[in-house]
Amino acid sequence: DTEVTQTPKHLVMGMTNKKSLKCEQHMGHRAMYWYKQKAKKPPELMFVYSYEKLSINESVPSRFSPECPNSSLLNLHLHALQPEDSALYLCASSYGRDDKNIQYFGAGTRLSVL
Amino acid sequence: SQQGEEDPQALSIQEGENATMNCSYKTSINNLQWYRQNSGRGLVHLILIRSNEREKHSGRLRVTLDTSKKSSSLLITASRAADTASYFCAGGGQYTGGFKTIFGAGTRLFVKA
Numbered sequence: 001d002t003e004v005t006q007t008p009k010h011l012v013m014g015m016t017n018k019k020s021l022k023c024e025q026h027m028g029h030r031a032m033y034w035y036k037q038k039a040k041k042p043p044e045l046m047f048v049y050s051y052e053k054l055s056i057n058e059s060v061p062s063r064f065s066p067e068c069p070n071s072s073l074l075n076l077h078l079h080a081l082q083p084e085d086s087a088l089y090l091c092a093s094s095y096g097r098d099d100k101n102i103q104y105f106g107a108g109t110r111l112s113v114l
Numbered sequence: 115s116q117q118g119e120e121d122p123q124a125l126s127i128q129e130g131e132n133a134t135m136n137c138s139y140k141t142s143i144n145n146l147q148w149y150r151q152n153s154g155r156g157l158v159h160l161i162l163i164r165s166n167e168r169e170k171h172s173g174r175l176r177v178t179l180d181t182s183k184k185s186s187s188l189l190i191t192a193s194r195a196a197d198t199a200s201y202f203c204a205g206g207g208q209y210t211g212g213f214k215t216i217f218g219a220g221t222r223l224f225v226k227a
Contacts, residue, residue: 004156042202042217043157056211090156101206101215102147105156 003027006091006106014114015081021109023074023091032074033103034066035090043090049074081113119219120203126224133190135221137203138183144207146179146186147215151200160188160201195227 004025013019023032031050035043048056049068057066063085065077074091088110092103121136139146145164149157163170163179163186170177176189186203203218 040220040222042220045214045216048212048214050212056214058211088154092157101145101213102159102162103149103157103215104159105149107156108154110154 004091004093004104004106006089006109008109009107010110010112012112012114013078013081015083017081018077018079020078021076021089021091021111023076023093023106024072025093025104026072027093027095027104028071029093029095029104030071031094031096031101032068033092033094034074034076035092037088037090037108047076078111081111083113086111086113120201120221122221123219124222124224126226127193129193129195129225129227131193133193133197133223133225135188135201135203135223137186137188137218139186139203139205139218140184141205141209142207143181143205144213145205146177147204147206148175148177148186148188149202149204149217151202151220153199157202190223193223193225195225198223198225 007022034046037043046060047066052068063080067075088108090108091106094101094103119138147162148160151157161172161177163177174191179186200220200222202220204215206215
Protein backbone atom coordinates (compact mmCIF):
# COMPACT_ATOMS: atom_id res chain seq x y z
CA ASP A 1 0.00 0.00 0.00
CA THR A 2 1.72 3.16 -1.22
CA GLU A 3 -1.19 5.45 -0.62
CA VAL A 4 -1.60 8.60 1.41
CA THR A 5 -5.27 9.31 1.99
CA GLN A 6 -6.54 12.81 2.65
CA THR A 7 -10.04 13.75 3.73
CA PRO A 8 -12.08 15.64 2.87
CA LYS A 9 -11.33 16.23 -0.82
CA HIS A 10 -13.09 19.59 -0.76
CA LEU A 11 -13.92 21.92 2.12
CA VAL A 12 -15.74 25.23 2.20
CA MET A 13 -15.67 27.12 5.47
CA GLY A 14 -16.48 30.51 6.86
CA MET A 15 -13.94 32.62 8.67
CA THR A 16 -15.44 31.77 12.07
CA ASN A 17 -15.61 28.02 11.53
CA LYS A 18 -13.39 25.34 13.01
CA LYS A 19 -12.58 22.40 10.79
CA SER A 20 -9.93 19.70 10.51
CA LEU A 21 -8.08 18.09 7.65
CA LYS A 22 -7.05 14.48 8.02
CA CYS A 23 -4.22 12.50 6.50
CA GLU A 24 -3.49 8.79 6.86
CA GLN A 25 -0.74 6.46 5.65
CA HIS A 26 0.01 2.81 6.38
CA MET A 27 3.44 2.53 4.81
CA GLY A 28 5.31 2.67 8.11
CA HIS A 29 6.67 6.09 7.25
CA ARG A 30 8.00 8.06 10.21
CA ALA A 31 8.01 11.53 8.68
CA MET A 32 4.84 13.37 7.70
CA TYR A 33 4.39 16.77 6.14
CA TRP A 34 1.80 19.46 5.47
CA TYR A 35 2.15 21.68 2.42
CA LYS A 36 0.08 24.57 1.12
CA GLN A 37 -0.17 25.10 -2.61
CA LYS A 38 -1.68 28.07 -4.40
CA ALA A 39 -2.70 27.84 -8.06
CA LYS A 40 0.25 27.62 -10.47
CA LYS A 41 2.73 27.75 -7.58
CA PRO A 42 4.91 25.09 -6.00
CA PRO A 43 4.00 23.44 -2.70
CA GLU A 44 5.16 25.44 0.31
CA LEU A 45 6.21 23.51 3.37
CA MET A 46 4.17 24.25 6.49
CA PHE A 47 5.00 21.55 9.07
CA VAL A 48 7.15 18.46 9.42
CA TYR A 49 6.60 15.69 11.94
CA SER A 50 9.33 13.20 12.59
CA TYR A 51 8.59 10.19 14.79
CA GLU A 52 5.33 11.87 15.86
CA LYS A 53 7.10 14.99 17.09
CA LEU A 54 6.83 18.38 15.44
CA SER A 55 10.29 19.11 14.07
CA ILE A 56 9.68 21.98 11.68
CA ASN A 57 7.13 24.80 11.76
CA GLU A 58 7.70 27.19 8.89
CA SER A 59 6.40 30.19 10.86
CA VAL A 60 2.84 29.21 10.06
CA PRO A 61 0.11 31.39 11.66
CA SER A 62 -1.42 29.89 14.79
CA ARG A 63 -4.81 29.59 13.08
CA PHE A 64 -3.29 26.40 11.61
CA SER A 65 -2.65 23.79 14.30
CA PRO A 66 -1.10 20.45 13.38
CA GLU A 67 -1.48 17.25 15.35
CA CYS A 68 0.06 13.81 14.97
CA PRO A 69 -1.96 11.39 17.15
CA ASN A 70 0.09 8.37 16.02
CA SER A 71 2.58 7.37 13.37
CA SER A 72 -0.13 6.79 10.74
CA LEU A 73 -2.25 9.88 11.24
CA LEU A 74 -1.73 13.58 10.73
CA ASN A 75 -4.33 16.26 11.30
CA LEU A 76 -4.44 19.95 10.52
CA HIS A 77 -6.88 21.90 12.66
CA LEU A 78 -8.19 25.11 11.15
CA HIS A 79 -9.70 28.03 13.04
CA ALA A 80 -10.52 31.62 12.12
CA LEU A 81 -9.02 31.32 8.65
CA GLN A 82 -8.78 34.16 6.17
CA PRO A 83 -9.86 34.11 2.51
CA GLU A 84 -6.17 34.16 1.50
CA ASP A 85 -5.81 30.76 3.17
CA SER A 86 -7.85 29.25 0.34
CA ALA A 87 -5.53 26.75 -1.36
CA LEU A 88 -4.81 23.09 -1.97
CA TYR A 89 -3.46 21.49 1.22
CA LEU A 90 -1.25 18.53 0.59
CA CYS A 91 -0.11 15.89 3.03
CA ALA A 92 2.95 13.78 2.37
CA SER A 93 4.91 11.08 4.13
CA SER A 94 8.36 9.62 3.77
CA TYR A 95 10.26 6.70 5.26
CA GLY A 96 12.62 9.10 6.93
CA ARG A 97 14.41 12.30 6.25
CA ASP A 98 17.83 12.98 4.85
CA ASP A 99 18.44 10.63 1.96
CA LYS A 100 15.30 8.62 2.65
CA ASN A 101 13.01 11.55 2.06
CA ILE A 102 11.21 10.45 -1.10
CA GLN A 103 7.78 11.79 -0.35
CA TYR A 104 4.45 10.18 -1.12
CA PHE A 105 1.67 12.71 -1.51
CA GLY A 106 -2.04 12.54 -0.95
CA ALA A 107 -4.44 13.99 -3.52
CA GLY A 108 -4.98 17.04 -1.35
CA THR A 109 -7.85 18.94 0.23
CA ARG A 110 -9.06 21.91 -1.76
CA LEU A 111 -10.02 24.51 0.82
CA SER A 112 -12.16 27.57 0.16
CA VAL A 113 -12.54 30.17 2.91
CA LEU A 114 -15.48 32.51 2.48
CA SER B 115 11.54 30.87 0.30
CA GLN B 116 11.68 28.68 -2.79
CA GLN B 117 14.89 26.77 -3.29
CA GLY B 118 14.86 26.49 -7.02
CA GLU B 119 13.96 28.30 -10.14
CA GLU B 120 12.83 26.33 -13.15
CA ASP B 121 13.20 27.03 -16.79
CA PRO B 122 11.14 27.19 -18.88
CA GLN B 123 8.00 28.10 -16.94
CA ALA B 124 5.90 26.47 -19.66
CA LEU B 125 6.77 24.16 -22.53
CA SER B 126 4.57 23.00 -25.39
CA ILE B 127 5.73 20.16 -27.64
CA GLN B 128 4.35 17.56 -30.02
CA GLU B 129 3.94 13.95 -29.02
CA GLY B 130 7.12 12.01 -29.74
CA GLU B 131 9.43 14.97 -29.16
CA ASN B 132 11.81 15.25 -26.22
CA ALA B 133 11.17 17.69 -23.39
CA THR B 134 13.97 19.25 -21.36
CA MET B 135 13.39 21.17 -18.14
CA ASN B 136 16.04 22.92 -16.11
CA CYS B 137 16.25 23.72 -12.45
CA SER B 138 18.64 25.90 -10.49
CA TYR B 139 19.00 26.00 -6.74
CA LYS B 140 20.70 28.30 -4.29
CA THR B 141 22.09 26.35 -1.34
CA SER B 142 23.91 23.08 -0.80
CA ILE B 143 21.80 19.97 -1.17
CA ASN B 144 22.09 16.30 -0.25
CA ASN B 145 19.85 15.23 -3.11
CA LEU B 146 17.62 16.61 -5.81
CA GLN B 147 14.30 15.09 -6.72
CA TRP B 148 11.83 15.59 -9.52
CA TYR B 149 8.10 15.30 -9.03
CA ARG B 150 5.15 15.41 -11.42
CA GLN B 151 1.76 16.92 -10.65
CA ASN B 152 -1.32 16.44 -12.76
CA SER B 153 -3.74 19.35 -12.63
CA GLY B 154 -4.94 20.00 -9.08
CA ARG B 155 -3.78 16.67 -7.71
CA GLY B 156 -1.02 15.33 -5.49
CA LEU B 157 2.60 15.10 -6.55
CA VAL B 158 4.20 11.90 -7.74
CA HIS B 159 7.87 11.22 -7.20
CA LEU B 160 9.78 10.54 -10.43
CA ILE B 161 13.47 10.28 -9.64
CA LEU B 162 16.07 11.17 -7.01
CA ILE B 163 19.69 12.01 -7.72
CA ARG B 164 22.22 12.31 -4.91
CA SER B 165 24.71 15.15 -4.68
CA ASN B 166 27.59 12.80 -5.54
CA GLU B 167 25.89 11.57 -8.71
CA ARG B 168 26.02 13.29 -12.08
CA GLU B 169 23.42 11.46 -14.12
CA LYS B 170 20.62 9.03 -13.55
CA HIS B 171 18.14 7.24 -15.81
CA SER B 172 14.72 5.78 -15.20
CA GLY B 173 12.75 4.57 -18.20
CA ARG B 174 12.19 7.60 -20.46
CA LEU B 175 13.61 9.97 -17.84
CA ARG B 176 17.17 11.23 -17.66
CA VAL B 177 18.29 13.54 -14.90
CA THR B 178 21.61 15.36 -14.65
CA LEU B 179 23.04 17.23 -11.72
CA ASP B 180 25.84 19.79 -11.77
CA THR B 181 26.62 20.79 -8.20
CA SER B 182 29.26 23.29 -9.29
CA LYS B 183 26.58 25.22 -11.18
CA LYS B 184 23.84 24.32 -8.72
CA SER B 185 21.65 23.11 -11.54
CA SER B 186 19.79 20.04 -12.71
CA SER B 187 17.94 19.04 -15.84
CA LEU B 188 15.16 16.57 -16.53
CA LEU B 189 14.85 15.08 -19.99
CA ILE B 190 11.72 13.18 -20.99
CA THR B 191 12.26 11.30 -24.22
CA ALA B 192 9.57 10.34 -26.74
CA SER B 193 6.92 12.34 -24.90
CA ARG B 194 3.30 11.25 -24.78
CA ALA B 195 0.09 13.21 -24.26
CA ALA B 196 -0.13 11.57 -20.82
CA ASP B 197 3.10 13.38 -19.84
CA THR B 198 1.16 16.65 -19.79
CA ALA B 199 1.60 17.89 -16.21
CA SER B 200 3.59 20.27 -14.03
CA TYR B 201 7.10 19.15 -13.14
CA PHE B 202 8.87 20.34 -9.99
CA CYS B 203 12.43 19.93 -8.88
CA ALA B 204 12.97 19.72 -5.14
CA GLY B 205 16.25 20.11 -3.31
CA GLY B 206 16.74 18.18 -0.09
CA GLY B 207 19.28 19.49 2.38
CA GLN B 208 19.97 20.93 5.78
CA TYR B 209 18.26 24.22 6.40
CA THR B 210 17.53 26.19 9.51
CA GLY B 211 15.28 23.90 11.52
CA GLY B 212 16.48 20.64 10.05
CA PHE B 213 16.42 18.61 6.88
CA LYS B 214 13.85 19.85 4.36
CA THR B 215 12.86 19.43 0.75
CA ILE B 216 12.17 22.75 -0.95
CA PHE B 217 10.35 22.87 -4.26
CA GLY B 218 11.22 24.93 -7.28
CA ALA B 219 8.70 27.03 -9.20
CA GLY B 220 7.85 24.26 -11.66
CA THR B 221 7.56 23.81 -15.41
CA ARG B 222 4.16 23.25 -17.02
CA LEU B 223 4.52 20.79 -19.87
CA PHE B 224 1.90 20.45 -22.60
CA VAL B 225 2.27 17.52 -24.98
CA LYS B 226 0.02 17.81 -28.01
CA ALA B 227 -1.27 14.61 -29.59
